[in-house]
Amino acid sequence: MNILVVGGAGYIGSHMVKQLLKDGHHVMVMDNLSKGYRDAVLCKTFFEIDMADQAATTKIFSENPIDAVFHFASFIEVGESISNPEKYFKNNTEGTQALLEVMIQFHVKYFIFSSTAAIFGSPNYSPIDERHPKSPINPYGHSKLLVEEMLERFDSAHGLRFVSLRYFNAAGADPEGELGERHNPETHLIPLVLQAASGRRDSISIFGSDYDTLDGTCVRDYIHINDLVEAHMKAITYLRQGHPSAAFNLGNGKGFSVKQIIEAAEEVTGKKIPFIFDERRIGDPSILVADASLANDVLGWTTEYQDVRDIIKHAWNWEKKYPW
Incomplete structure (x- = not known):
């Protein structure tokens, strides 16, 4: 296939490009480099363009055959979305709409969207399946939910699957x-922990010690980047087989607390990782774990990396290469 990866210079997008190339697809990347890195783009064709720039994206679509678009170009920082919501609605929602309008103009029918568990808000139950009510508690999650709703309408009106x-x-x-x-x-726990292990930061903060969990710290579901990429490969195959549009929750189905992640990282790295307790963050639920059984059943997707130590080991190998 001819695939355009929007946000292909970022964390998940760059790993996606690598796998698509391995599988023999012709890959193009479009990224404005506000968050991504040019040296992370492994394909030959790169456009430094913002997805909201319809004139520029129209030129790309008019000059290149494109069968499918993979979208990884959202801003993802929850705290920033609360202090600067307009940035998130402008990029994540309006920017995506601008991209979709160009896709429709050129009759590109396949779209794989990087969404988020943040659309669910504070969970009513765990693990969270696709039937869980959608009630985002921050602009980041809200901006993504609006795109999901938009996609449903564009499917009905234009056949965009x-x-x-x-x-x-x-x-x-x-x-x-x-x-x-x-x-x-950096806002993600595992790289922050590993930066403390490598000496790039003095310690890490644990936000809250009195949650309703085994050790009082938040529990989260961690999924290896390569398992995520494999889910995207399954998703495009699913669409090409003629199946209807769908949404799937992705995770390992089991959670690890912040303290368990620190302990596992100490085991992997052989380093003592200093931490300090800080105040709870607004909107942090005690437990967020995915029920990915629908993706297992419908897409035939399973996770290869279920041991969090394997996830940490690969991240540690990357951290030891700093500066990249």
């Missing part, structure tokens, strides 16, 4: 060490 994949906590790095996670600023 999509799969929305709702991640819980993406983690780890390319097992071959070629790619990894490097957000700026």
Whole structure:
């Protein structure tokens, strides 16, 4: 296939490009590099363009055959979305709409959307399946939910077929060490913990010690980046087989607390990782774990990396390469 990866210079997008190339697809990347890195783009064809720039995207679609679009170009920082919601609605929602309008103009029918568990808000029950009520508690989650609703309407009106994949906590790095996670600023737990292990930061903060969990710290579901990529491969196959648009929750189906992640990282790295307790963050639920049985049943997707130590090991191999 001829596939355009929007946001292909970022963490998940760059890993996606690598797998698509391995599988023999012709891959193009479009990224404005506000969060991504040019050296993470492994394909030959790269466009430094914002997806909201319809004139530029129209030119790309007019000059290149495109069968499908994979979308990874959203802003993802929950705290920033609360202090600067307009940035998130403008990029995540309006920018995606601009991209979809160009797709419709050129009759590109397949769209794989990087969504998020944040559309569910504070969970009513756990693990969270696709039937769980959608009630986002921050602009980040709200901006993604609006896109999911938009996709349903565009499917009905224009035949744009999509799969929305709702991640819980993406983690780890390319097992071959070629790619990894490097957000700026970094907000994800595992790379923060490993930066403390490598000495790049003095300690990490644990936000809250009195949650209703075994050790009082938040529990989250961590999924290896390569398992996420494999879900996207299954999703595009699903659409090409003629199945209807759908949404799937993705996770390992089991959770690890913040303290368990620190302990596992100490085991993997052989380093003592200092931490301090800090105040709870607004909107942090005690437990967020995915029920991915629908993706298992419908897509035939399963996770290869269920041991969190394997996820941490690959991330540690990447951290030891710093500066990249």
